[in-house]
Amino acid sequence: MSLFTLILASLCVPLAGAIVIFLSRRFSRIIEIVFVASAAVLLFITVSIFNFGSAIYHQTVELYPLIGDIPLAFHVEPLGLVYAGVASSLWLVTTIYAIGYMNANQEKKLARFYMCFCIAMMGVMGIAFAANLLTLFIFYEILTISTYPLVAHKENTEAKNGARAYLGLLLTTSIGFFLVSILWTWQVSHSLDFTIGGILAGKLSDGLTLVLFTLMVMGIGKAGLMPFHRWLPAAMVAPTPVSALLHAVAVVKAGVFCVLKITVYIFGIEVLQSTSANMIIVYIAAITMLLASLVAIQQDNLKARLAYSTISQLAYIVLGAALATSVSIVGASMHLATHAVGKITLFFCAGAIYTATKKTSIKDMRSIGYQMPYTMLAYTIAAISIIGLPPMVGSWSKWFLIDGALSSGQIVLAVAFLISTLLNIVYLMPIAINAFINKPASTEYQYQEAPKSLLIPLCMTALLCLLLFFLMPYFYEFLQRIP
Amino acid sequence: MKKNPILRETSHLLIPAILLFALYVQFHGDYGPGGGFQAGVIFASAIILYALLHGVKSAEQVVSLNLAKTCAACGLLLYAGVGVVGMLWGGNYLDFNVLADNPIDGQHWGILLIELGVGLTVASVILAIFYAFTKFKK
Amino acid sequence: MHTPALQVIIPLIAAPLCCLLPKSRLAWLFTTLVSLSTFAISVLLVWQVHSVGVIDYEMGSWPAPLGIKYHIDSLSAFILILISAIASITLLGARSIIEQEVSHRKHALFYTAFLLCLTGLLGIVATNDAFNVFVFLEISSLSTYALIAMGRNRKALMAAYEYLIMGTIGATFILIGIGLLYMQTGTLNMFDLHDRMPIIGGFNSVHAGFAFFTVGIFLKLALFPLHQWLPNAYTFAPSMVSVFLAATATKVALYLLYRVFYTVFGFEFSFSTLHLGAVLLPLSIVAIIVSSLIAIFQSDVKRLLAYSSLAQIGYMTLGVSLQTQAGLIASMINLFNHAFIKGALFMCLACLAYSIKTTSCEHMAGIAKTQPWVAAAFVVGGIALIGLPPTAGFISKWYIVLAVLETSWWLAIVVVLTSLLAVVYVWRVVEQMYLCHPIDNIQQGTPVPMMLLSCTWVMIFLSVYFGIDNRFPVRMATMAAEVLMP
């Protein structure tokens, strides 16, 4: 199969899944099968694209001119492959988890839920393989719109308000800033293609480059930079699989992926370094990183704490991207993957706890480890990975990020990374520790894990945290291809 | 109306004259002042005068509302139809030159027919409006 | 070929025929066929313009300055195909809802008025004679007053009356403008007028004529602050009339604006000598902001969409006020796309009006459960109205912001941020439809007829399609802009 077919297939398979789910919306069995099958096929397609090797990188596949002479175009490059690989593999895990979760919690409107899930996945694949900013923007917005029904799924007042904040913030930033900056870029350079080394070199003065870069990164509201982070905790009203996939993997990672992509392929690392256009974003990211961690400590709702943790972790990636050294870029793209694996496990755990015990508050989770040992073990593994301690995969990315900060001479930022790591420990570890101390009398608890379809995925991702630690050197080689 | 013999008798004298004048204006319109619009209004005014003096019901026996509506449509169709005939006979829409052997006759014919259409439509529309208002009930 | 004439006279001849038809259903069928044939002719015209270039047609074979000439260039063809397409789709779905909303004995007259309105709108666009424009303008307006007055609510009468007063004043102003120009030039042909502009451009009466034209067109266009007639007219008109008017009437007024200020007065005179841009720019921005804000607080969705139309008109005039070719192109693309988007949205409301007999926002609570297809259509239309990809609205927004960016970047930010107000008012309705519980449980509603629903979806499809493949509108708009601003 040619590259063209495969890329198209990666878009069409989730779409076709959505259509089939819609058509067979009355048969719950069929939609579940279709849901999982489309995820499996998608993963297969991503792997096939990966197998092409480096020969096909940056080969542009143009469909047709979309606006003027800007085409709807796709290409494959290492960064996009990382994102596509992470998203599609974790999607498969999530589909299984989602089916278990939705059935266990007797959620309604499953067809709509799975359908929007599939369309969101199409958006993700489009973002991952987009070859120019316009294509990227289109799929970015498809992702925004298609996840709205997921966030508002419960259809109560809380869900309505959460979803309103979600949509409001994402649309405000994307239309208000992102679209404007895309148009500005187009006007300045008459190109929106992702090109190695960027397309803006010498086209704008230093000051304007700074404005444009800040505008564009702030416009990518999905990256969750303060002050546009409110949608993340607001969207936590969604069912947990949504939070897991979309707010640990697809949506937020789409945000940071866009940041990485524009850093590398629109502005270019050299340009950013020579013009210091990245400085505002660097500090915003650093502040977000620390503040979000501090806020996370105060959250009592587990999902809310994880949400703020996500904001903080996303800021790592944005910071890594904005530092614009090759090491930090590698670190950032690695963190994109490692954080996804870790955070999805944490969300899965939160969902499993909710399904088994209906508990959402951290206060109530004391000694829950005796009730749900596997879940909490997985939680601990993932927490360690997020914190960045060996032998978990998170340690690699954090290492490169700090290295990147040091190599660009920003000692302050390296210190910020370290402080943030300490804060990570403060807000993640007590849950794990409390879960396993104070063994209650055997009459007060019973062994009560979540259903298998929830437990297996979260164990799988936890194992992945561990396994990837040893596989990382192989991926490092791959990531170094990102210029 | 029986109480006002003067009005009645005058109207009897006037109405034929008005109608006749309307026809004069109508058919004189192609090469003198006049034309379908004026003629139509004059024609309608005669019938309105009749209706004022003898009641709408008796006027409607002369020209009913439905007849007026039909005539209005027919007049417009006549107008447009002449244009289409010009088009079918090789000219542009509303081209009268092709209606007869020579352009001057053609123009005569065209204007005459078109003005007839206009007159018909205007007279019946004015009447229809008049009827419509008289029939309004609170 | 007689296509330019046929375009206008087919509905014109059909109108009196239609009022003679005895049965409502027959009248509908006839009207629909007529509008479909006008659509076919407009397609033919577009094709001819594309292959031959400009088409001229002399009425009665009288040569141009003396007689009336029809002149179809890419701009006219573009608008003609838009009007006839919208009319066809509207009529196809209209039968059932008109049977419900309009009293039975008026049906034939309703369709007659509709055909006359169509004639008027097509005529304005096809003709090249200034006075002829006035006549067609009044044909369309008069039939529109009648159509609006057929609305079910008695407020429709007041709405039609208000529109009649304002519309007549607007048309009379245009007439004065025509008169003053004629006084100086002795011609009514638009190109002739334009040719004599350099000679007469300095006369006071021409300036006065310009002013009268401006006010008259702004009135017809419902540009802020001359918009008062529009919300009521759209709200209380029969549903299908709202669809048709919202999609075409103001668009034709905008066409008139292009024609008068670019073709007749010429770009130089309108924008350099007399600074039309300086008037249009602030008015457009105020229109966008104020109308969007008002729309947010409307309790009737039909009225909400009417105010949103006012804001969209603001975007279209904003494009003109930039005085660049890019702005003009953006304005035309927005004109085209918005016609389908707003038509589709009003069509959704027509479905709901058929089903639950109201368009007030609170009665739409939970409608997604009983009318999922209509609600879904509204969501897609709403997304297009907001201007998100991949819908036609995004294309409009792209071109407008790009054009504005050429002039000033702060204005671009203002435009983009105000366009976000659309999110608020669209999403208010969407939330009501999907996330609220019905206020009374008995509200099942009658099922929407298949024909109406499928026409709604055709409109929705088009407003998405032109977002994915926008070659036709963009090419036509570019060609039209080149005609207007050589």
Add this chain to the structure above:
Amino acid sequence: MMSLITDLYAYWISVLLMMVGLYIVIDHNNLFKKLIGLNIFQTSVFILFISMGKVDQGTAPILKDGFETFSNPLPHVLILTAIVVSIATTAVGLALVVSINKYYKTINESEIEAIEREQE
């Protein structure tokens, strides 16, 4: 100064009528009187047009030997059409007013507004 008024008296008359008409349209509460105002307003434009067709020492535009100068007939023709339009407008307007009277039992604008407000 005087010549500005005497020479252009036709314009002054039409301007005066226009203002009178517009004033009535804006000021009056009675829907029927508004229509009359609208008619006066339109008539002013007709006068403007017709006066512009007048040529000094021109006769009626009928071809006959011995008459060289004619008034311009075109404005008359145009205004004939405009008069038709105005009649149609008036007819539609009157029909609306009669219907309004039927449904509201009044043709006073502020009373109608009051009725509407009461209903809400």
